[in-house]
Amino acid sequence: MGLTLKQVVPWGRSLADYRQMFALTDKDLETSILDCAGGPSSFNAEATAQGTSVISCDPIYQFSVEEIQQRIQDTYPQIIAALEDNGDHFVWDQFSSPHHLGEVRLATMDCFLEDFPQGRAQGRYQTQMLPELPFETSQFNLALCGHLLFSYSQPLDLEFHLNAIRELARVAQEVRIFPIVTNFAGDISPHLSPILEQLPQAGYHLTVETVPYEFQRGGNEMLRVFPPNHYQSPP
Numbered sequence: 001m002g003l004t005l006k007q008v009v010p011w012g013r014s015l016a017d018y019r020q021m022f023a024l025t026d027k028d029l030e031t032s033i034l035d036c037a038g039g040p041s042s043f044n045a046e047a048t049a050q051g052t053s054v055i056s057c058d059p060i061y062q063f064s065v066e067e068i069q070q071r072i073q074d075t076y077p078q079i080i081a082a083l084e085d086n087g088d089h090f091v092w093d094q095f096s097s098p099h100h101l102g103e104v105r106l107a108t109m110d111c112f113l114e115d116f117p118q119g120r121a122q123g124r125y126q127t128q129m130l131p132e133l134p135f136e137t138s139q140f141n142l143a144l145c146g147h148l149l150f151s152y153s154q155p156l157d158l159e160f161h162l163n164a165i166r167e168l169a170r171v172a173q174e175v176r177i178f179p180i181v182t183n184f185a186g187d188i189s190p191h192l193s194p195i196l197e198q199l200p201q202a203g204y205h206l207t208v209e210t211v212p213y214e215f216q217r218g219g220n221e222m223l224r225v226f227p228p229n230h231y232q233s234p235p
């Protein structure tokens, strides 16, 4: 896969977070979902436990529980220090401090680590990466992609974003991407505007929507994408 564990910053969010980040309804959770770039999020573990059909894909799923756990331990102090140094860029209404946030994220990632061996054996965690996915066209009702696209606008260029979004919209009938701001700096991604201009020309339907989740200051919007011929205007 060409990825080393050293390149990964393991940090994952919960089902409750995903509900807010992606404006997920109970009805959405009854459909078939792809969590692309799922990483050490507990979304798959928690959603599967309540009966949702979820496949998560991420290059880190090639590693063992022990390797991912070690990587979490190694990077944890750096992430907490970065949050302390950049506190003004974040909204602290849910967490009293970076350490409090860290404890919550560790519990979420423990939930993932506990589920990972069984989930991988069941095919719920697959070692795959954008911009190409091995899934069938329209295999999923919904594809989610959190904290990868737009977040990493610097290493991942516009061409990568366009290819990745087209691929997500090939394998799913609807795509939701959160957030649309860059990591830490929190500026709207420079790729958003050309994407909003170019993809509709090819028949995609795109909307930027405000969601209830805001930890990065100003990072409370997601991009919703329908592939050509899948958009149905609300009744």
Ligand SMILES: C[S@@+](CC[C@H](N)C(=O)[O-])C[C@H]1O[C@@H](n2cnc3c(N)ncnc32)[C@H](O)[C@@H]1O
Pocket (backbone or CB within 6 Å): 008, 009, 010, 011, 012, 013, 014, 036, 037, 038, 039, 040, 041, 057, 058, 059, 060, 128, 129, 130, 131, 145, 146, 147, 148
């Ligand atoms: C910060 S985590 C996000 C985890 C989760 N989606 C969330 O929002 O909590 C970003 C993930 O993107 C994964 N990743 C990096 N490059 C990728 C690619 N090309 N395709 C899919 N996932 C990728 C990383 O391995 C990492 O686990």
